Amino acid sequence: MGVTKLKKAELYYHKSVQEKVAEILQASGVCQLIESSGQEAPPSELEERLATSEEQLSHVRYLTRTLAGYYVDPVSSLDRVLGEKPIVSLSELEALAKQTDLSQAVDKVKERELSLNGLRMDMTQLRADEVTLLAMQAFPYPLSILTEGTQTVAGVSGTVKSDQLDSFKETLEPYDRDIELVVSQDFPKASTAQVAILYSRVIGPELLELLPRSGMTLMELSPSFKRTAKEELARVLSVQKETLTKEEQIADELRAIADEWMPTVQKLSDYWISLSNRYRAFCASDETGRTLRTLFWVPEESVASLQKEIEAVAPTTALFLSDPGPDDSPPSRLENGELIRPFNILTNLYSSPAYGQTDPTPLLAPFFFVFFGMSLGDAGYALVVGGAIALLFRKYRKIPAAVKDFILLFAFCTVSTLIYGIISGSFFGDFIDVFLKPLAPIKNLFVLVDPMKDPMQVLGISLLLGIIHLMFGLLIAAYDNIRTQNYLDALGDNISWFLLIVGLCLFGASVGGMVSEDVGLTGKIMSVIGTLLVFWYAGREKKGILSKIFSGLLALYGVTGYLGDILSYSRLLALGFGSAVIGMIINLLGGMSASIPYVGWLVAVIVIAGGHLFSILVNILGAFVHPLRLQYVEFFGKFYSGGGTPYTPLSLSREYVNIAQPAGEA
Amino acid sequence: MDLLGISLALFGAALATALAGIGSAIGIQVAGTSAAGVMTEDPDKFASCLILQALPGTQGIYGLLITFFVLNKLGLLGGGGAVAINWNQGLQIFAACMPVALVGWISAIHQGKTSAASIQMIAKKPEAMGKAIILPAMVETYAVLALLTSILMLMGVQV
Numbered sequence: 001m002g003v004t005k006l007k008k009a010e011l012y013y014h015k016s017v018q019e020k021v022a023e024i025l026q027a028s029g030v031c032q033l034i035e036s037s038g039q040e041a042p043p044s045e046l047e048e049r050l051a052t053s054e055e056q057l058s059h060v061r062y063l064t065r066t067l068a069g070y071y072v073d074p075v076s077s078l079d080r081v082l083g084e085k086p087i088v089s090l091s092e093l094e095a096l097a098k099q100t101d102l103s104q105a106v107d108k109v110k111e112r113e114l115s116l117n118g119l120r121m122d123m124t125q126l127r128a129d130e131v132t133l134l135a136m137q138a139f140p141y142p143l144s145i146l147t148e149g150t151q152t153v154a155g156v157s158g159t160v161k162s163d164q165l166d167s168f169k170e171t172l173e174p175y176d177r178d179i180e181l182v183v184s185q186d187f188p189k190a191s192t193a194q195v196a197i198l199y200s201r202v203i204g205p206e207l208l209e210l211l212p213r214s215g216m217t218l219m220e221l222s223p224s225f226k227r228t229a230k231e232e233l234a235r236v237l238s239v240q241k242e243t244l245t246k247e248e249q250i251a252d253e254l255r256a257i258a259d260e261w262m263p264t265v266q267k268l269s270d271y272w273i274s275l276s277n278r279y280r281a282f283c284a285s286d287e288t289g290r291t292l293r294t295l296f297w298v299p300e301e302s303v304a305s306l307q308k309e310i311e312a313v314a315p316t317t318a319l320f321l322s323d324p325g326p327d328d329s330p331p332s333r334l335e336n337g338e339l340i341r342p343f344n345i346l347t348n349l350y351s352s353p354a355y356g357q358t359d360p361t362p363l364l365a366p367f368f369f370v371f372f373g374m375s376l377g378d379a380g381y382a383l384v385v386g387g388a389i390a391l392l393f394r395k396y397r398k399i400p401a402a403v404k405d406f407i408l409l410f411a412f413c414t415v416s417t418l419i420y421g422i423i424s425g426s427f428f429g430d431f432i433d434v435f436l437k438p439l440a441p442i443k444n445l446f447v448l449v450d451p452m453k454d455p456m457q458v459l460g461i462s463l464l465l466g467i468i469h470l471m472f473g474l475l476i477a478a479y480d481n482i483r484t485q486n487y488l489d490a491l492g493d494n495i496s497w498f499l500l501i502v503g504l505c506l507f508g509a510s511v512g513g514m515v516s517e518d519v520g521l522t523g524k525i526m527s528v529i530g531t532l533l534v535f536w537y538a539g540r541e542k543k544g545i546l547s548k549i550f551s552g553l554l555a556l557y558g559v560t561g562y563l564g565d566i567l568s569y570s571r572l573l574a575l576g577f578g579s580a581v582i583g584m585i586i587n588l589l590g591g592m593s594a595s596i597p598y599v600g601w602l603v604a605v606i607v608i609a610g611g612h613l614f615s616i617l618v619n620i621l622g623a624f625v626h627p628l629r630l631q632y633v634e635f636f637g638k639f640y641s642g643g644g645t646p647y648t649p650l651s652l653s654r655e656y657v658n659i660a661q662p663a664g665e666a
Numbered sequence: 667m668d669l670l671g672i673s674l675a676l677f678g679a680a681l682a683t684a685l686a687g688i689g690s691a692i693g694i695q696v697a698g699t700s701a702a703g704v705m706t707e708d709p710d711k712f713a714s715c716l717i718l719q720a721l722p723g724t725q726g727i728y729g730l731l732i733t734f735f736v737l738n739k740l741g742l743l744g745g746g747g748a749v750a751i752n753w754n755q756g757l758q759i760f761a762a763c764m765p766v767a768l769v770g771w772i773s774a775i776h777q778g779k780t781s782a783a784s785i786q787m788i789a790k791k792p793e794a795m796g797k798a799i800i801l802p803a804m805v806e807t808y809a810v811l812a813l814l815t816s817i818l819m820l821m822g823v824q825v
Contacts, residue, residue: 349796455821459814568807574814578731585734588743621717622724625803626810632800 017314029651042283050279071258138184273653333647342409351642371627373416377576380428382418429583466569473638492537500530586611671756678763679736686729686770693722693778700782725774762819769812
């Protein structure tokens with residue numbers, strides 16, 4: 001439990017074995033390399049290798065990205081994440097990388113990508129031409145008269161708003177002898193009319209200046225239009241067809257390239273990612289003559305086996321281990337037992353604890369477990385989610401650890417959901433009461449709380465859980481302060497508030513008749529002591545009695561913050577209620593649609609199954625986000641600040657293939 | 667039967683779904699636009715973008731929940747015939763619908779904006795997904811409180 005103890009390792013080795021050593025450290029997957037303290041340039045050989053592997057990696061990335069749309073991966077993305085991967089050894093990959101010239105594939109793909117882009121641009125132009133020509137269909141003469149004109153006549157085309165057409169015609173009346181106006185009204189948008197004007201070149205300049213002012217929007221025609229609009233349209237359409245065929249051809253070629261190359265590219269992807277990660281990390285090594293020095297963090301428990309592996313391949317190395325010093329900032333790896341480990345995700349989502357700080361995971365886990373259960377709160381939903389997870393685990397036997405933990409987190413939370421669903425009598429909402437009446441008495445046997453009938457009871461439970469959660473947070477803060485010998489802070493900042501709030505609650509409970517008067521009196525005394533402590537702590541460094549009193553009062557105002565925090569837990573009622581009512585609505589709709597003649601039962605089944613599935617997804621999101629917020633804002637706010645660096649050891653990339661340990665190869 | 671009562675109650679119920687739904691639609695649109703922008707650069711972020719985009723959608727569901735609650739209370743579901751309520755009770759139900767209608771409406775829009783900002787955040791820092799989810803959830807708190815208020819008020823109204 002807590003944060004793993006790390007050792008700072010200092011490894012000296014001869015350059016001749018550097019590849020082997022690097023391989024061992026990376027394959028072990030437990031060493032996090034440290035940036036070297038010296039500002040020297042990285043060893044030049046390593047830099048070269050890094051450059052090569054990054055170049056290859058950029059090829060891999062380009063191919064994966066560009067060919068993604070043309071490649072049907074035989075492995076589904078779910079299988080990719082959860083399933084077993086082919087086992088390949090590092091030396092096999094190395095051989096594959098040597099005989100594969102990725103740049104060849106890149107050139108092939110780039111060439112086709114370029115011509116595709118060209119074709120697509122052509123297509124855009126052709127589509128625009130098509131629209132223009134469609135609008136010009138009424139124009140009776142060859143279009144060359146508009147695009148080129150003759151010696152004496154030229155033309156111009158454009159659009160005029162339909163309602164301005166009459167006034168536009170009027171403006172042109174004085175030129176009646178020198179122009180011919182062709183109007184086609186049925187231009188796609190009825191609000192505009194397509195017009196073309198043929199005019200004598202003599203009045204050209206005058207007219208071209210007048211037209212835009214009188215409401216005509218001039219339109220440039222493509223100079224390639226020569227024949228009539230009809231003939232040109234036919235030409236454009238046939239060119240469009242050709243272009244599409246060419247595009248399809250190139251797409252086919254890309255598909256063929258993808259089929260040929262992608263399996264190799266995927267394997268090499270893992271290889272080159274691993275190698276560039278390796279060299280980037282090892283660039284931090286120091287170089288002295290023929291030896292290299294590499295610094296890294298390694299968990300105490302892995303030291304022995306690592307040392308053995310290194311010695312097996314390179315006997316002439318020296319490994320020095322030390323504990324983290326005051327100037328070091330070691331990364332933190334959360335180390336928790338089977339039951340708590342999945343909850344590590346929640347802590348890491350917020351921020352890893354600084355090395356040596358308390359790991360909050362085991363502290364938040366039980367609360368998250370309960371809160372999630374209350375928020376989703378439906379036994380039926382729990383069974384569906386649990387069943388889905390069980391199927392996943394049956395199908396995939398070797399799920400990668402990180403993904404497995406994430407699934408396990410939900411698996412655990414379905415347990416609390418199931419329990420809360422049973423004691424609150426919610427099974428797919430009120431499914432049992434509506435459709436399975438005879439089973440209702442069995443369900444009712446286990447019902448302890450009923451948010452539908454008595455929401456105040458569940459509200460009370462929610463707030464009580466909130467108080468417990470918050471007070472637990474305060475006690476942890478007090479413990480942390482005592483551990484670091486800040487006794488004053490523990491007393492004035494944590495214990496004082498604990499006494500004050502717990503005291504007030506006990507007092508309130510005795511007024512409400514829930515506990516005996518003696519307990520109420522204890523509560524009263526506790527809250528008075530708490531108040532005095534808060535008062536004293538806030539004013540302890542102030543001079544003068546007035547400013548002491550003032551800062552004390554100000555500190556006591558913080559009680560509203562606690563009130564807000566506690567009320568925040570009312571969301572547990574609201575969310576659980578939400579799932580129950582949405583479930584009820586779905587059953588109601590299902591019941592109503594069952595009365596449709598003939599197909600009613602089918603509609604009902606679809607509505608109920610689809611509706612509950614939707615409800616599960618929406619409510620899981622809510623049941624995850626809100627309890628998480630209660631941890632992060634209300635709970636962590638009391639004692640936890642995070643701020644550590646996560647432990648991200650150098651390891652092999654295993655997205656597509658499972659790179660085997662190289663140890664056996666030597 | 668006093669029809670004014672049932673009209674007022676239905677008016678409130680309609681507003682609960684309508685306003686909260688409008689808010690959610692706007693909020694999801696705001697977040698969705700941002701998500702689309704991020705996904706043009708990095709299509710792999712679809713899953714996280716979708717989660718963040720969905721967050722402001724809950725208000726609409728809360729509104730729907732209250733509407734059904736009212737319809738159920740009025741006996742308008744299941745064909746049993748409406749219960750008789752006077753205008754006073756109708757007004758009470760109307761009032762009970764207001765928290766979720768108004769807070770749902772406005773908070774969803776603002777939650778959408780926060781989601782949009784969070785989506786931009788994970789575009790640059792995918793590892794900050796946890797924080798990115800919490801920020802919009804902070805806004806939703808008030809919609810949850812409004813939902814709770816509406817539910818408790820509705821339960822308190824005697825019909």
